[in-house]
Amino acid sequence: MNNIIVYIETDEGAVADVSLELLTKGRSLADQLGCKLEAVAIGNHLGEVGKQVFPYGVDALHIFNDARLSPYTTLPHTSILVNLFKQIKPQICLMGATIIGRDLGPRVSSSLGSGLTADCTSLEIGDHEDRKAGKTYKNLLYQIRPAFGGNIVAWIINPDHRPQMATVREGVMKKEVLDPLYKGEIVEHDVNDYVNADDFAVAVIERHIEKSKVNIKNAPIIIAGGYGVGSKENFDLLYDLADVLGGEVGASRAAVDAGFAEHERQIGQTGVTVRPKLYIACGISGQIQHVAGMQDSSIIISINNDANAPINTMADYVITGEVETVIPKMIKYYKKNSK
Amino acid sequence: MAFNIIVLAKQVPDTRNIGKDAMKADGTVNRGALPAIFNPEDLNALEQALGIKDRYPGSTITMLTMGPGRAADILREGLFRGADDGVLLTDRAFAGADTLATSYALSTAVRKIGKYDLIICGRQAIDGDTAQVGPQVAEKLNIPQVTYAEEIEEINNGKARVKRRLENGVETVESPLPLLVTVNGSARTCRPRNAKLLLKFKHAKTVTERQAENIDYIDIYSTRPYLNLTEWGVADVDADIDLCGLSGSPTKVKKIENVVFQTKESKHLSGSDDEIEQLMIELIANHTIG
Numbered sequence: 001m002n003n004i005i006v007y008i009e010t011d012e013g014a015v016a017d018v019s020l021e022l023l024t025k026g027r028s029l030a031d032q033l034g035c036k037l038e039a040v041a042i043g044n045h046l047g048e049v050g051k052q053v054f055p056y057g058v059d060a061l062h063i064f065n066d067a068r069l070s071p072y073t074t075l076p077h078t079s080i081l082v083n084l085f086k087q088i089k090p091q092i093c094l095m096g097a098t099i100i101g102r103d104l105g106p107r108v109s110s111s112l113g114s115g116l117t118a119d120c121t122s123l124e125i126g127d128h129e130d131r132k133a134g135k136t137y138k139n140l141l142y143q144i145r146p147a148f149g150g151n152i153v154a155w156i157i158n159p160d161h162r163p164q165m166a167t168v169r170e171g172v173m174k175k176e177v178l179d180p181l182y183k184g185e186i187v188e189h190d191v192n193d194y195v196n197a198d199d200f201a202v203a204v205i206e207r208h209i210e211k212s213k214v215n216i217k218n219a220p221i222i223i224a225g226g227y228g229v230g231s232k233e234n235f236d237l238l239y240d241l242a243d244v245l246g247g248e249v250g251a252s253r254a255a256v257d258a259g260f261a262e263h264e265r266q267i268g269q270t271g272v273t274v275r276p277k278l279y280i281a282c283g284i285s286g287q288i289q290h291v292a293g294m295q296d297s298s299i300i301i302s303i304n305n306d307a308n309a310p311i312n313t314m315a316d317y318v319i320t321g322e323v324e325t326v327i328p329k330m331i332k333y334y335k336k337n338s339k
Numbered sequence: 340m341a342f343n344i345i346v347l348a349k350q351v352p353d354t355r356n357i358g359k360d361a362m363k364a365d366g367t368v369n370r371g372a373l374p375a376i377f378n379p380e381d382l383n384a385l386e387q388a389l390g391i392k393d394r395y396p397g398s399t400i401t402m403l404t405m406g407p408g409r410a411a412d413i414l415r416e417g418l419f420r421g422a423d424d425g426v427l428l429t430d431r432a433f434a435g436a437d438t439l440a441t442s443y444a445l446s447t448a449v450r451k452i453g454k455y456d457l458i459i460c461g462r463q464a465i466d467g468d469t470a471q472v473g474p475q476v477a478e479k480l481n482i483p484q485v486t487y488a489e490e491i492e493e494i495n496n497g498k499a500r501v502k503r504r505l506e507n508g509v510e511t512v513e514s515p516l517p518l519l520v521t522v523n524g525s526a527r528t529c530r531p532r533n534a535k536l537l538l539k540f541k542h543a544k545t546v547t548e549r550q551a552e553n554i555d556y557i558d559i560y561s562t563r564p565y566l567n568l569t570e571w572g573v574a575d576v577d578a579d580i581d582l583c584g585l586s587g588s589p590t591k592v593k594k595i596e597n598v599v600f601q602t603k604e605s606k607h608l609s610g611s612d613d614e615i616e617q618l619m620i621e622l623i624a625n626h627t628i629g
Binding site for chain 1: 352354437438439442466467468469470471472473474475477478479483484485486487500505506507508509510511512513514515525588589590591592593594595596597602603605606607608609610612614615616618619620622623627628629
């Protein structure tokens with residue numbers, strides 16, 4: 001049987017959230033297809049990975065443990081996946097759309113001649129009829145993503161090549177433990193059977209990892225600004241409101257491109273996906289690529305001088321006005337009425 | 340030491356600042372209404388190549404782009420900023436290519452160019468945002484790749500030292516040449532056009548452009564060979580036609596959807612003091628804030 005496999009990213013033996021999110025999605029796709037869910041972890045100090053992934057419904061975990069495999073470099077991880085996939089022939093492979101996943105995925109897909117879709121926002125199983133060729137394909141993976149700068153949504157399929165590969169950003173899927181006692185099998189592999197000496201030609205010489213200062217992913221309240229905020233100075237108003245309400249500041253891609261906010265604050269398909277209880281969109285028109293990253297927010301307030309901004313249709317409250325005048329009023333009346 | 344560098348660049352529709360006229364009434368994209376620009380991160384890539392040329396005199400930069408005839412603009416833009424020559428890969432058979440078929444076509448052109456130490460391209464193009472073509476070209480050529488690069492620091496003893504931008508930090512790697520590097524938008528921005536080079540290469544044209552424009556001062560192209568931009572089709576690069584374009588693309592577009600938001604019943608406020616105060620009171624009362 002051709003199974004689903006998820007590439008597991010680890011940091012010092014701890015599994016990344018995005019991998020667990022993909023396992024949850026992979027489990028539900030596997031149930032639909034009636035196949036197994038497998039996972040592959042490549043790195044060093046992987047002894048605790050099984051404990052972390054099995055509760056998400058993993059049936060088999062492939063382990064490639066070798067000091068040379070951490071920190072990540074492209075070539076050995078590619079060789080391992082390519083050779084493993086030739087052997088176990090998965091029908092679907094999912095990876096995080098992280099810096100590692102977006103470095104590794106294309107290299108693996110090119111080597112296998114299979115298709116890869118980046119930054120999917122939704123994955124579904126369905127059929128496809130190719131009328132021209134008179135062929136019907138059953139149970140393909142629909143890889144759904146905003147395209148063309150996020151102005152349209154494309155449904156991508158890989159009819160004839162396997163595995164069907166997709167990357168998904170962190171936070172897009174929801175992680176959910178299936179069964180804390182779920183039992184899977186660990187398959188330990190001999191790394192030397194999968195790599196050759198040339199694969200270690202690229203060496204990591206130096207690494208500086210800083211803990212990110214911005215944590216918009218888990219913020220309960222987000223004040224997000226778009227191009228319509230107008231300037232970096234006007235963005236200060238958003239920080240003021242965020243301070244008062246106990247929230248974080250986010251930004252649309254257009255605002256980041258314009259230099260109004262740092263990249264790590266970007267919300268959307270090519271940024272972070274958030275689900276706060278309150279999302280205040282300031283001067284954001286609502287391109288699909290942005291909406292993809294915030295549409296599950298509980299309450300949405302849109303402040304825009306354009307009464308017809310697309311985002312207004314999905315907002316609970318639409319305030320038609322200038323960001324510079326509305327936000328100070330919000331601060332004033334929040335202070336007046338709280339406590 | 341001098342190095343042969345190939346810069347891969349793409350002409351893209353400017354999807355960043357889409358005005359209302361760029362979307363048709365039926366919700367589809369009106370490509371004609373979008374200006375065609377030099378993909379932003381490919382400019383960061385060009386700057387890295389120019390930096391190497393500065394530090395290692397005698398190095399050469401060849402611009403390579405795939406696209407329709409008008410993509411020759413990208414080659415000229417590269418020449419205006421300091422590249423040495425340009426190759427346009429253009430053929431109907433390349434149309435409809437996904438990232439894999441694109442990478443295959445580019446790799447055949449790179450092989451035809453022949454001698455190279457470094458291939459440098461932007462991390463991703465703004466029309467697709469996939470970041471796949473760089474790594475896939477590297478794989479097709481069987482050379483190492485370094486993605487998300489911020490600076491190609493130095494090249495010594497056949498090895499390049501490259502600083503990469505990670506999610507929460509930076510990393511420096513060392514790789515043997517030949518090597519493909521994809522450059523992140525956080526790398527330094529590209530120098531502007533050089534006025535002398537602009538004059539020198541203003542009339543640089545592909546053969547198709549020369550024919551279409553019916554230029555009567557045709558002899559300048561024989562006396563000034565640097566004005567001839569190379570133009571290659573499928574046959575010139577010996578590409579397997581089954582691996583090109585739509586037929587060489589494992590991924591297919593099943594359908595394109597126009598954007599339809601889940602609409603909610605919205606409350607509309609004018610932004611008056613009274614209304615904002617009522618809103619804040621409501622949000623505090625239902626424990627959304629406070």
